[in-house]
Amino acid sequence: MSPAEVLRKAADVIRERGHCKGHYERHGSVCIFGALNVIETGNALEPPPDITESERWLRKALGGDSVTLFNDAPERTAEEVIAALEKAAALAEASK
Numbered sequence: 001m002s003p004a005e006v007l008r009k010a011a012d013v014i015r016e017r018g019h020c021k022g023h024y025e026r027h028g029s030v031c032i033f034g035a036l037n038v039i040e041t042g043n044a045l046e047p048p049p050d051i052t053e054s055e056r057w058l059r060k061a062l063g064g065d066s067v068t069l070f071n072d073a074p075e076r077t078a079e080e081v082i083a084a085l086e087k088a089a090a091l092a093e094a095s096k
Contacts, residue, residue: 061084
């Protein structure tokens with residue numbers, strides 16, 4: 001699966017399950033990394049052993065900012081997280 005596909009599917013996971021902060025998964029909802037984990041490893045609580053290409057594209061989409069700080073910002077909405085994942089997917093796709 002390409003990084004763009006992973007990122008788009010992670011956005012879908014947040015759409016379906018909801019967004020949380022401070023935990024990979026909480027009451028079924030997931031953070032941005034939890035959503036990526038669901039797609040990459042099949043389990044929100046199980047991150048891949050190394051930084052993935054999808055995460056690298058996500059960092060680029062955020063201008064190099066911390067993905068965790070972005071996700072966990074008090075004002076952050078699920079829509080903003082989904083938009084960041086979709087922006088990262090578009091960047092990854094455009095790089096082909």
